[in-house]
Amino acid sequence: MSDIYQESVALHRQSGGKLAVACKVPLGNKRDLSLAYTPGVAEVCRVIAEDKNEAKALTLKGNTVAVVSDGSAILGLGNLGAEAAIPVMEGKCALFKNFAGVDAFPICLDTQDTEEIIRTVKLLAPVFGGINLEDIAAPRCFEIEERLKAELDIPVMHDDQHGTATVVLAGLINALKLSGKDKESAQLIINGAGAAGDAIAKLLLIYGFKNIICIDRTGAIYEGRADLNPAKTKLAALTNPEKKAGNLEDVIKGADIFIGVSAPGVLTGEMVKSMNTDPIVFALANPTPEIMPEEAKVAGAYVVATGRSDYPNQINNVLAFPGIFRGALDNKVRDISDEMLVRAAEKLAELVPEPTRDMILPDPFNPEVAKTVASAIY
Amino acid sequence: MSDIYQESVALHRQSGGKLAVACKVPLGNKRDLSLAYTPGVAEVCRVIAEDKNEAKALTLKGNTVAVVSDGSAILGLGNLGAEAAIPVMEGKCALFKNFAGVDAFPICLDTQDTEEIIRTVKLLAPVFGGINLEDIAAPRCFEIEERLKAELDIPVMHDDQHGTATVVLAGLINALKLSGKDKESAQLIINGAGAAGDAIAKLLLIYGFKNIICIDRTGAIYEGRADLNPAKTKLAALTNPEKKAGNLEDVIKGADIFIGVSAPGVLTGEMVKSMNTDPIVFALANPTPEIMPEEAKVAGAYVVATGRSDYPNQINNVLAFPGIFRGALDNKVRDISDEMLVRAAEKLAELVPEPTRDMILPDPFNPEVAKTVASAIY
Numbered sequence: 001m002s003d004i005y006q007e008s009v010a011l012h013r014q015s016g017g018k019l020a021v022a023c024k025v026p027l028g029n030k031r032d033l034s035l036a037y038t039p040g041v042a043e044v045c046r047v048i049a050e051d052k053n054e055a056k057a058l059t060l061k062g063n064t065v066a067v068v069s070d071g072s073a074i075l076g077l078g079n080l081g082a083e084a085a086i087p088v089m090e091g092k093c094a095l096f097k098n099f100a101g102v103d104a105f106p107i108c109l110d111t112q113d114t115e116e117i118i119r120t121v122k123l124l125a126p127v128f129g130g131i132n133l134e135d136i137a138a139p140r141c142f143e144i145e146e147r148l149k150a151e152l153d154i155p156v157m158h159d160d161q162h163g164t165a166t167v168v169l170a171g172l173i174n175a176l177k178l179s180g181k182d183k184e185s186a187q188l189i190i191n192g193a194g195a196a197g198d199a200i201a202k203l204l205l206i207y208g209f210k211n212i213i214c215i216d217r218t219g220a221i222y223e224g225r226a227d228l229n230p231a232k233t234k235l236a237a238l239t240n241p242e243k244k245a246g247n248l249e250d251v252i253k254g255a256d257i258f259i260g261v262s263a264p265g266v267l268t269g270e271m272v273k274s275m276n277t278d279p280i281v282f283a284l285a286n287p288t289p290e291i292m293p294e295e296a297k298v299a300g301a302y303v304v305a306t307g308r309s310d311y312p313n314q315i316n317n318v319l320a321f322p323g324i325f326r327g328a329l330d331n332k333v334r335d336i337s338d339e340m341l342v343r344a345a346e347k348l349a350e351l352v353p354e355p356t357r358d359m360i361l362p363d364p365f366n367p368e369v370a371k372t373v374a375s376a377i378y
Numbered sequence: 379m380s381d382i383y384q385e386s387v388a389l390h391r392q393s394g395g396k397l398a399v400a401c402k403v404p405l406g407n408k409r410d411l412s413l414a415y416t417p418g419v420a421e422v423c424r425v426i427a428e429d430k431n432e433a434k435a436l437t438l439k440g441n442t443v444a445v446v447s448d449g450s451a452i453l454g455l456g457n458l459g460a461e462a463a464i465p466v467m468e469g470k471c472a473l474f475k476n477f478a479g480v481d482a483f484p485i486c487l488d489t490q491d492t493e494e495i496i497r498t499v500k501l502l503a504p505v506f507g508g509i510n511l512e513d514i515a516a517p518r519c520f521e522i523e524e525r526l527k528a529e530l531d532i533p534v535m536h537d538d539q540h541g542t543a544t545v546v547l548a549g550l551i552n553a554l555k556l557s558g559k560d561k562e563s564a565q566l567i568i569n570g571a572g573a574a575g576d577a578i579a580k581l582l583l584i585y586g587f588k589n590i591i592c593i594d595r596t597g598a599i600y601e602g603r604a605d606l607n608p609a610k611t612k613l614a615a616l617t618n619p620e621k622k623a624g625n626l627e628d629v630i631k632g633a634d635i636f637i638g639v640s641a642p643g644v645l646t647g648e649m650v651k652s653m654n655t656d657p658i659v660f661a662l663a664n665p666t667p668e669i670m671p672e673e674a675k676v677a678g679a680y681v682v683a684t685g686r687s688d689y690p691n692q693i694n695n696v697l698a699f700p701g702i703f704r705g706a707l708d709n710k711v712r713d714i715s716d717e718m719l720v721r722a723a724e725k726l727a728e729l730v731p732e733p734t735r736d737m738i739l740p741d742p743f744n745p746e747v748a749k750t751v752a753s754a755i756y
Contacts, residue, residue, distance in 0.1 A: 003699075004412055004413065004417060004418045004421075005417075005418055005420070005421035007413055007418065008412075008413045008414075008418025008419055008421055008422055009418075009421050009422055009425055009436070011403060011413050011414070011418075012419075012422045012436040012437070013435055013436055014435075015402045015403050016401070016402075016435070016437075016438070016441055017436065017438035017439070017441075018401060018402055018403050018414055018437075018438070018440045018441050019400070019402065019481070020399075020401075020402050020438075020441075020481050021397055021398075021399060021442075021471060021475055021481040021482060021483060022397070022398045022399070022400040022475070023396060023397065023398075023471075023472040023475050023476055023660045024394075024395070024396055024397065024398050025389060025393050025396050025472065027472060027473070027476040027745075029743065030687045030743075032688055033473075033687065033696075033742075034382055034386075035382065035385055035386045035389050036386075036389070036396055036469050036472060037466075037469040037470075037472075037473065038453060038469075038541045038665070038685075039382060039383075039664070040382045040383055040385065040387075040389075040665065041386055041390075041453075041465045041469050042453050042454075042455060042665075043383035043384070043386055043387050044386055044387055044390050044454055044465040045452055045453065045458055045462045045465050045466060046455065046458075046462070047387055048458075048461050048462040048464070048465065049455075049458040049459065049461075049462040049569065052459075052461045052462075054643070055461040055462075055464055056390055057391055057394070058387070058390040058394075058395065058465065059390070059394075059395040059396075059464040059465055059468055060394070060395035060396070060397045060398075060464070060468055060484070061395070061461075061464065062394050062395065063394055063395075063398075064399075075416060075419075075420050075423065076425055077379070077420060077423055077424065077427075079429040079432075080424075080426075080503035081427065082505075083426050083427075083430045083433040083439075083504045084423045084424070084426040084427035084430075084433075085423070086426070086433055086437040086438070086439060086504065086505060086699045087419045087422040087423050087426065087436060087437055088415075088419055088423060090437055090438055091414050091415040091416075091419050092415075093399060093401075094403065094405060094414060094415075094618070095405070095411075096399040097399055097400070098401055098405040103397070103398050103399040104399060105399060105483055106505055107505065107507050108440070108504045109501045109502065109504075110500065110501050110502075110503065110504050111501050116501070120498055120501050120502070122488065123487045123488050123489050123498050124485065124487065124488075124498070124502075125486050125488065126460035126461045126464065126486045126487075127460075127464055127484055127485065127486050144383040149601075162504070165537065173662065182530065196617075250753065264456055278534025286416065286417070287416070287417045287420075294471070300673055305529050308417075309408045309412055316413075318415075364411075365406075366409065367575055
C-alpha cells in the first residue's frame with residue numbers, strides 16, 4: 001500500500017492535480033473572439049436574462065455538476081478541512097468525466113457550519129446543473145442534503161449516502177439470487193449508522209427488506225433508546241421491528257446479511273459462524289474492511305464484498321454516481337428519488353448476466369454501466 | 379452586428395456553452411483508479427492536511443482562477459443577474475485558457491450583497507489560486523476587491539478596473555511617444571468615474587501623470603463637491619489639482635487626452651476641436667464608443683483608440699488579464715500591486731517596436747503578449 005501512496009503523491013505532483021479546464025469553441029482569430037466573447041456574447045446574455053432556463057442550453061450549466069465538500073469526513077481519514085479535501089473531490093470530478101462525460105468541478109468550502117454550507121451552495125447554484133455532496137460528516141450531511149433538495153431547482157445528491165446505497169443494493173440483489181435468500185424474510189444487520197448506513201437502510205426498506213437492524217457505537221438502534229439524535233430516532237422508527245438491543249456480537253446471531261460501513265476488523269470469524277447458513281458479508285470499511293475476505297470465507301460466508309479493488313465484488317460508487325447525474329442532466333430530473341435509485345440498482349444487477357459468488361457486480365470499466373444507470377433516472 | 383449576435387447564440391446552443399472539464403491523468407484501468415482516486419489519493423490528502431501550501435503543487439489550485447461575478451454590471455448591459463452573467467464569465471475563462479494556459483472556472487453568485495459576496499468568495503477560496511472579479515457594479519466592487527485582497531492569501535484582481543487600466547496605460551505610453559506629449563504636463567480627462575475610470579485614474583497617477591480630471595454624470599469631480607460618495611471623495615483628493623468644475627464640454631477645452639469609459643456618443647467633434655493640438659482620444663464605451671473613430675479623426679484627433687475589434691487600436695483586456703494571472707500563479711505573487719501593473723503596461727507598450735497612430739498596442743494573438751505581461755508580475 002505504501003508504494004501506491006507514494007506513487008499517487010508523485011503522480012499528483014507531476015501533473016499538478018488532475019483537472020484542467022478546456023475550451024469547446026475556437027478562439028484562433030478576431031472573428032472567433034467576437035462570437036465567443038464580445039460583442040456577440042451580449043446577445044446570449046440577453047436571451048438568458050429573458051428566460052433563465054436557457055442557461056442550461058447556452059452555457060456549461062447543462063452538463064456541469066459541483067462536487068461539494070466541507071472536508072469534514074474525507075474518505076476514512078476524518079476531518080482534515082477544505083484544502084485536504086481537494087484531491088478527493090478532484091478525483092471524483094475526473095471520474096464523472098471519464099465514466100459519464102459529465103463536467104464536474106470541485107468546490108471545497110472553508111466552513112463546517114450547516115447553515116453557511118447551505119447558503120453558499122445556493123449562491124453558487126446558477127452555474128451548475130446538479131450538486132453532488134461528498135464527504136460531509138453525519139448528521140450535518142442529512143440536513144444539508146434535505147434542505148438543498150427542497151430549496152434548489154437542480155438535482156442534489158449526497159453520494160456517500162445514496163451512491164453507496166445504490167451499489168450495495170445492486171450487489172445484494174445478485175447475492176440474494178445466488179444464496180437463495182429473499183428480501184422479505186432475510187435478517188439484515190447494518191453496522192455503522194452514519195451517512196452511508198442510514199441511506200443503505202432506507203433504500204433497502206424501499207426495495208422491500210423487512211428486517212433490518214442498524215448498529216452504532218452504542219449498540220443496536222431501537223425505538224425508544226434514550227440517546228438517539230433526530231436522524232437515528234427516524235431510523236429507529238423504520239427498522240428493528242423486534243426492538244432488539246445489544247452489541248454486534250449479540251444481534252448478528254442468526255442473521256442472513258451483514259453490511260459493514262464502520263471500522264476495520266470489527267467483524268470476527270466467530271460472529272460470521274454465528275450467522276444463518278450461507279451468510280452474505282459486505283465489509284465496506286476502507287481501506288481495511290470489517291473482516292478480510294479470506295477470513296470471512298473460512299468462517300462460512302457465502303458471498304463477500306468489500307470496498308477494495310484488489311478483491312472480487314468491489315462495492316464501488318463509480319458504478320452509480322456518474323450515470324445517476326448523466327441521467328438527471330439528460331432527462332432534466334429536478335429530484336433524484338429513491339425510486340429512481342432502486343431502478344438503477346436493479347438495472348446494475350441485471351448487467352451481470354450470470355452472477356457468481358465472485359462476480360455480483362459489473363466491471364466499472366464496462367461502458368454500458370453509466371448508460372444503463374442513466375436510463376433508470378427519469 | 380445582428381448577424382454576429384444570432385451567430386453567437388447559435389454557436390453557444392450548438393456547443394452547449396464554451397467550457398468543459400478535462401482530466402489530466404489516465405483513468406483506463408484499476409491501477410489508474412487506485413492512483414488518481416482511492417486508495418492512493420488518501421496519502422495526497424494527508425500531505426496537504428499537514429501543509430496546506432502543498433495544495434498548490436498537488437491539486438488544480440496551482441493553476442486555477444475563479445472568475446467571479448454577481449451579474450450586476452454585465453458588459454454594457456447592466457444588472458441582468460447571475461444566470462445571464464454565465465456566458466461572459468465562461469468566455470473570460472476560455473480566454474484565460476487560450477491565451478495563457480490558466481485554468482479558470484466561472485462563479486456566478488446569486489446575491490448582490492457586498493458582505494455576502496465577500497464571505498462566499500472566502501469560503502470558496504481553498505480550491506483556487508487566484509480570484510478574478512468581473513462585471514460587479516461600482517461602488518460595491520471597490521470594497522469587495524479591497525477586502526478580499528486583505529483577507530485572502532491568494533491574488534485578487536477586479537479586471538474591469540485593473541486589467542482595463544493596464545491596457546489603457548500601455549496604449550497611452552505609445553500614444554504619448556507618437557504625439558510628443560509628456561505625462562507630467564499632459565492634461566487628461568477621464569469621462570466616467572465607475573470601476574474602470576477610478577482604476578485608470580489611479581494607475582496613471584502612479585505612472586506619473588499630474589493633471590487628471592475625472593467626470594461623472596454630475597460633472598467634473600473636485601475636492602469639496604457636495605455629493606461625492608466615499609470612493610469619489612478619495613478620487614477627488616488625488617485628481618483635479620485646480621479643482622475645476624463644469625461638465626465635459628467645459629473641462630475638455632485645452633486638454634491633451636480624453637479617456638471615455640462612459641456612454642455612446644457623448645463626445646462631439648466640437649469638443650475634440652476644443653482640445654489641445656494633436657489630442658489623444660480613447661473612446662472605450664462598448665460596443666458604441668463616445669465618438670466614432672472617423673469623426674474623431676476629422677475633428678483632429680491624432681491617435682484614436684476604442685474597445686472595438688473592427689477599428690485599429692483596440693483597448694482589449696485580453697492583452698492583460700491572462701498574463702497578469704499567469705505571472706501571479708507562476709511567481710507565487712500574493713498581491714497584484716499597481717507597480718506590477720505599471721511594469722506590465724510598459725512591457726506591453728514595448729512589444730510594439732515601432733508604434734504608429736494605427737498601432738499603439740500589440741496584436742492580442744501575438745504569443746509573446748501573455749509571456750511578456752507575466753514576466754512583469756513579480
